[in-house]
Amino acid sequence: MVVLADPTTVKVYTVNGSASGSSSSLPDWLTRKRAVKGKGKRNAVREQVESTIELIQHFEFPEASNRVKTTRDGHHTIATGTYKPQIRVWDLDQLSLKFERHTDAENVDFVMLSDDWTKSIHLQNDRSVELHTQGGFHYRTRIPRFGRALAYHFPSCDALFAASGPEIFRLNLDQGRFMNPLFLQGEGGEEIAGVNIIDINPAHQLFGFGVDGNGTVEFWDPRSRARVGILRLPKERLLPVGAALPALPGVDDGSGQSLSATAISSRPDGLSYAIGTSSGHTLLYDIRSARPLAIKDQGYGLPVKNVSWIEGGNRVAGDGLVLSADKKVIKIWDRNSPETNFASITPASDINDVHHVPNSGLLLLANEGIQMTTYFIPQLGPAPRWASFLENLTEEMEDQTMRTAYKDYKFITRDELASLGLEHLIGTPTLKPYMHGYFLSLALYDAARVIANPYVYAEHRERAVREKMDKLAESRIRAPKNALAGVKVNKALATKIRKEEERAKKKDERKRAKKAAEAGSEGDAMNMDEEDSEAEGQAIKERPSLLNDPRFAALFENPEFEVDESTREYALLNPSAVAHRQTRDAAVKGGKTKTAVEEEEEESDKTSSDGLSDSKESESGGEESEDSDAAGALWTDDIRARMAARNSARSQWRSQPRQRTPKVNLVPLHAQAPGAGRSTDKNASFGQRRSISSTAGNGKGKARADTVGAHHTGDGGMEISFMPKSSGTYDSDEDMDGSHRATGKGGAKGKMEARRKGVETFGAGMERGGEEPGRELSESERRGRMHRRKGMRSGSKNTFRSR
Numbered sequence: 001m002v003v004l005a006d007p008t009t010v011k012v013y014t015v016n017g018s019a020s021g022s023s024s025s026l027p028d029w030l031t032r033k034r035a036v037k038g039k040g041k042r043n044a045v046r047e048q049v050e051s052t053i054e055l056i057q058h059f060e061f062p063e064a065s066n067r068v069k070t071t072r073d074g075h076h077t078i079a080t081g082t083y084k085p086q087i088r089v090w091d092l093d094q095l096s097l098k099f100e101r102h103t104d105a106e107n108v109d110f111v112m113l114s115d116d117w118t119k120s121i122h123l124q125n126d127r128s129v130e131l132h133t134q135g136g137f138h139y140r141t142r143i144p145r146f147g148r149a150l151a152y153h154f155p156s157c158d159a160l161f162a163a164s165g166p167e168i169f170r171l172n173l174d175q176g177r178f179m180n181p182l183f184l185q186g187e188g189g190e191e192i193a194g195v196n197i198i199d200i201n202p203a204h205q206l207f208g209f210g211v212d213g214n215g216t217v218e219f220w221d222p223r224s225r226a227r228v229g230i231l232r233l234p235k236e237r238l239l240p241v242g243a244a245l246p247a248l249p250g251v252d253d254g255s256g257q258s259l260s261a262t263a264i265s266s267r268p269d270g271l272s273y274a275i276g277t278s279s280g281h282t283l284l285y286d287i288r289s290a291r292p293l294a295i296k297d298q299g300y301g302l303p304v305k306n307v308s309w310i311e312g313g314n315r316v317a318g319d320g321l322v323l324s325a326d327k328k329v330i331k332i333w334d335r336n337s338p339e340t341n342f343a344s345i346t347p348a349s350d351i352n353d354v355h356h357v358p359n360s361g362l363l364l365l366a367n368e369g370i371q372m373t374t375y376f377i378p379q380l381g382p383a384p385r386w387a388s389f390l391e392n393l394t395e396e397m398e399d400q401t402m403r404t405a406y407k408d409y410k411f412i413t414r415d416e417l418a419s420l421g422l423e424h425l426i427g428t429p430t431l432k433p434y435m436h437g438y439f440l441s442l443a444l445y446d447a448a449r450v451i452a453n454p455y456v457y458a459e460h461r462e463r464a465v466r467e468k469m470d471k472l473a474e475s476r477i478r479a480p481k482n483a484l485a486g487v488k489v490n491k492a493l494a495t496k497i498r499k500e501e502e503r504a505k506k507k508d509e510r511k512r513a514k515k516a517a518e519a520g521s522e523g524d525a526m527n528m529d530e531e532d533s534e535a536e537g538q539a540i541k542e543r544p545s546l547l548n549d550p551r552f553a554a555l556f557e558n559p560e561f562e563v564d565e566s567t568r569e570y571a572l573l574n575p576s577a578v579a580h581r582q583t584r585d586a587a588v589k590g591g592k593t594k595t596a597v598e599e600e601e602e603e604s605d606k607t608s609s610d611g612l613s614d615s616k617e618s619e620s621g622g623e624e625s626e627d628s629d630a631a632g633a634l635w636t637d638d639i640r641a642r643m644a645a646r647n648s649a650r651s652q653w654r655s656q657p658r659q660r661t662p663k664v665n666l667v668p669l670h671a672q673a674p675g676a677g678r679s680t681d682k683n684a685s686f687g688q689r690r691s692i693s694s695t696a697g698n699g700k701g702k703a704r705a706d707t708v709g710a711h712h713t714g715d716g717g718m719e720i721s722f723m724p725k726s727s728g729t730y731d732s733d734e735d736m737d738g739s740h741r742a743t744g745k746g747g748a749k750g751k752m753e754a755r756r757k758g759v760e761t762f763g764a765g766m767e768r769g770g771e772e773p774g775r776e777l778s779e780s781e782r783r784g785r786m787h788r789r790k791g792m793r794s795g796s797k798n799t800f801r802s803r
Contacts, residue, residue: 059097085104212261296331305353307323414437
């Protein structure tokens with residue numbers, strides 16, 4: 001399995017063991033299968049991980065593994081585990097298990113005394129110490145307290161045992177006896193609860209003891225067997241106020257506020273130390289300074305189990321990488337930038353021990369699972385000599401894993417599950433929940449589909465035949481090559497777009513030809529710039545359209561985007577195309593076509609004629625939800641109801657007998673006799689009214705007409721000339737009609753208005769004269785108005801202004 005362990009695209013390959021959440025994007029039920037062997041009651045069940053490789057054969061324990069290490073010569077791997085407690089050795093040259101050896105108690109820690117696997121010392125959890133050789137178990141002894149850690153000092157042949165107490169027990173393998181222990185004391189002389197870890201610096205052999213409870217690390221000189229320094233961890237930075245840490249079993253008193261050093265690793269340069277704490281932090285120190293150089297938080301708040309310096313072979317980050325691991329996660333980071341992870345791995349099982357194979361990118365894990373895990377990180381280093389084939393094998397494994405992972409499964413949604421009648425399988429191992437649906441076995445899916453629809457095969461066969469016939473029909477059309485390549489649906493639209501493009505292209509070519517002709521007519525512009533012409537041609541070729549735009553590729557490939565030309569919306573948007581199609585269909589069938597409006601009216605007639613449907617709709621209309629358009633008052637005008645009412649009224653009018661009663665007032669053919677007085681008939685024509693008015697005047701009208709200068713024209717018209725008089729006035733509007741004459745001074749009272757002295761009236765309300773004696777006119781009155789009236793509307797404001 002492979003995972004991008006970090007945004008920097010660091011790939012981590014699982015070459016042994018089970019896939020985890022971070023080391024594989026595939027679920028566990030997909031990568032693991034159970035194979036049952038045997039026919040008796042006791043069937044042998046074995047789990048098999050698919051799409052992975054097994055780098056080391058039988059790299060596992062019956063229940064769990066405790067510790068794992070490789071020999072200094074690099075040819076063997078040794079691990080301890082349970083249950084039953086045992087020691088196993090694998091030959092890396094053969095990539096297989098060499099032997100296994102059982103012990104009486106579970107192993108706590110062990111150290112290889114030789115460069116190969118032949119000599120080793122083991123610390124057991126029953127306070128016993130065992131020495132093993134090539135032939136098997138060699139010797140056993142006991143220590144006074146339960147041991148926690150083990151280290152071996154090669155120059156003095158002393159094996160150091162850290163236990164639940166202040167003593168560090170020393171067993172000299174050269175003399176075969178225990179030496180005086182090293183007694184640790186606190187700064188104020190308080191008693192120490194225990195020592196969790198021992199480290200021996202390979203450069204100057206300085207002992208480092210991680211003390212439990214008081215948050216210190218003591219350094220001892222093996223020559224004087226005395227403390228030479230003490231390092232105090234920054235408790236105020238690692239344990240904020242009010243923080244509660246889980247108590248270590250058998251170590252803490254349950255207060256949860258103690259700080260302990262749980263892991264120590266010294267760098268071969270002899271100056272740098274990496275210290276892991278019970279709070280889940282890793283601190284980097286220089287032996288010459290009491291302040292940490294860097295602090296790394298694991299993020300889980302669990303005690304750090306392993307810290308180590310990764311030296312040599314780093315392809316990407318170089319030297320100076322630090323590996324820190326707690327029970328849940330492994331983090332590899334640079335000492336200069338601890339906030340950024342080079343790689344982060346979260347195995348499927350809890351981690352007990354992590355070992356980095358020197359000068360390579362291989363990690364070995366002892367965990368709480370049956371199978372031990374091996375990770376290969378190419379960016380961290382090359383593959384070991386005994387596994388050089390990993391360089392090419394992992395790349396092939398990455399390609400094949402995702403290609404064939406889901407080939408036997410079908411993803412279905414809950415709606416599809418209900419249509420197949422398989423809802424009762426929800427919650428069973430048959431359905432694998434994933435995102436918004438389920439994964440189902442492909443064989444079961446095919447069987448359920450056939451049961452749900454027995455005619456699925458016939459439909460499939462008919463669809464295949466139809467597709468083949470359509471393909472053959474397309475081949476008969478002699479279309480230009482690559483004209484509409486890749487167009488599967490909406491071919492009419494594609495053809496229309498292609499024609500428009502060709503029309504635009506021809507238009508551009510004509511413009512270019514015209515431009516070239518104009519340029520060629522001049523003497524200094526005989527040759528056009530080739531680069532400009534090529535750029536214009538390229539712009540014409542690359543002009544964006546629906547056919548060459550990848551965003552709209554599905555419009556001509558996916559059948560779900562096919563344009564339905566039989567819908568009303570298409571008819572409203574493309575009336576000419578629909579009319580042409582209807583005319584063509586009518587010509588073929590010999591019938592009369594209907595427009596979109598007629599089809600809508602016919603549909604409305606059918607709806608309105610069905611009284612039951614209307615009543616049902618009216619009854620059920622009150623039960624509709626408030627989310628409808630009518631309830632929301634978004635569109636209260638029911639167009640269909642209005643059209644139905646109009647059609648029903650039209651049908652009623654058609655059903656009644658047709659009696660045309662025109663409302664036009666016709667003029668009678670014969671003139672009516674003139675009536676008494678001035679009353680006229682409203683049905684009389686203009687000539688009749690004129691003759692009546694002329695005869696009713698008895699000469700007075702003629703005299704008035706002559707007075708005002710009225711005469712008749714040849715085409716039946718009449719012209720009137722008005723000449724104002726200075727000696728007389730018209731008393732009223734009736735005088736203008738000819739009904740009364742101007743009477744002058746002797747007119748009757750009540751009908752004539754007394755004339756003012758010296759005032760001459762003419763026209764409609766116009767006067768002249770009548771100025772008051774002795775009154776002088778003002779300058780404005782004498783010369784007239786010289787400025788525009790204020791407060792009046794200007795005519796310029798009535799002009800139309802364009803928007």
